[in-house]
Amino acid sequence: MLPPHSTRIARCCSTSLSTNVYGSHPENVTLVSTTSEAAITPAHAGLRLDRALGILFPEHSRNFLARLIEEGRVRVDDRVAAKPSQRVEDGQRVAIDVPDAAPSSAVSQDLPLTILYEDDDLVAIDKPAGLVVHPAAGHADGTLVNALLFHVKDLSGVGGEIRPGIVHRLDKDTSGVMVIAKHDDAHRRLTEAWSTDAMRKEYLALVYGTPDPDRGTIDAAIGRDPRDRKRMAVVANGGRRAVTDYELRERLRYVSLVQCRLRTGRTHQIRVHLKHAGHPLVGDPLYSGPQWRGIPDKKVQRTLASFTRQALHAARITLPHPRSGERMTFVAPLAPDFAALLDALR
Incomplete structure (x- = not known):
């Protein structure tokens, strides 16, 4: 058993795309963090959780x-804390997970990069699964941004030193x-297009199962999952x-x-x-x-179990060119592991 107030260094994998206390980072970024634990006496x-934590961990405001509670980084008796106002009880154990600060700038690195198209205004790339988009805590380098700084060099500054040129992001395992924007005007125009149907x-x-009907629209608000702050969910309010x-x-x-x-x-x-529609993504x-466990065919079970990332691929983007306005389409071929999975299931 840990003493009443103890600290350990933990290397954990974040599965949140939320903006944390050190800034925004993509989902599944591996974070280096410090986990501190204490006992409620x-x-x-009867105190609010945030007040009790302030007493137990006076080094933090x-x-x-x-904010740590809102991000799902606080646990009470090994359960993610629901909200700052919840009351604590004698004998409970609380743990806080404090991420180390993210790097303040990105460096150029000669990393493999597949460029689909490039001109003076933008670059279209094919991001492989497993690649983090930009540096964050625990990922100071080895990211897409590090590769862009080497291969492209001229990038917009709108995203700052950590996210130069980044108009939008994909999760690490997507x-x-x-x-990518190469200058600030292109960045602004692409960002505007990204936020609209342009x-x-x-x-x-x-996905598991077969959608019925074959095509349709899911119009449902998304917010933080009240039961697990690291996840998102369809919410009523x-x-x-x-x-x-x-x-x-x-x-x-x-x-x-399924095409989305x-x-x-x-x-x-x-x-x-x-997931809300009853058809969660494989992997x-x-x-x-592990929904594959409910499949009676053992061969299919093994095939699906071997795919350990979300089976999601950004296949195509069509947009107006930021300078000319011409409609352009960029297509990324299916990732090799995704293609192999489909072949094995056909």
């Missing part, structure tokens, strides 16, 4: 601790096409409107290939909407779990 019993974003997802068009592309055994078009751009939107560690 009779002197703390109460506002800072409240593959596919991304568009930019068409199409994805391919492999307090969420942001999210709209996803979907169309069945191929029926396979126990799973289906985003009309809005919410955190984990496709993953949350398809999604956050929203699916």
Whole structure:
């Protein structure tokens, strides 16, 4: 048992796309963090959680601790804390996970980069699964931004020193096409297009089951999951409107290939909407779990179990060119592991 107040260094994997106390970072970024634990004594019993934490961990401000709670970085008796106002009880153990500060700038690195298109205003690239988009705590280098600084060099400064040129992001374990701005005016125009229907974003997802009907629209607000602050969920109150068009592309055994078009751009939107519709993504560690265990075919079970990332690929982006206004389409071929998975299931 740990003493009443103890600290250990923990290397953990964050599955949140939320903005944390050190800034925004993509989902599944591996964070280096410090986890501190303490025991609730009779002197703390009945206090609000954020107030009790302020007493137990005086090195942090109460506002800072409240933000950690909102981000799902505080646990009470090994359960993620629901809200700062919850009351604590004698004998409970609390733990806070404080991420180390993110790097303040990015460095140029000669990393492999697949460029689909490049001109004086923008670059379209094919991001592989497993690549973090920009530096964050625990990922000072080895990111897409580090590769861009080496291969492209001229990037917009709108995103700052950590996110130069980054107009939009893909989760670490999502593959596919991304568009990068090479100067500030292009960045502003691309960002405006991204937030409207002027930019068409199409994805391919492999899901459990078969959607019925074959095509449709999911219009359901998304917000923080009240039961787990690291996840998003469809919520009745307090969420942001999210709209996803979907169309069945191929029926396979126990799973289906679905094309999705985003009309809005919410955190984990496709993953949350398809789970809400009863068809979570294959391999999604956050929203699916080992659903393959319920499949009677052992060979299919093994095939699906071997795919350990969300089966999601950003296949196509169509947008107006930031200078000429010409409609342009960029397509990223299906990632090799995704293609191999489909072949094994056909």
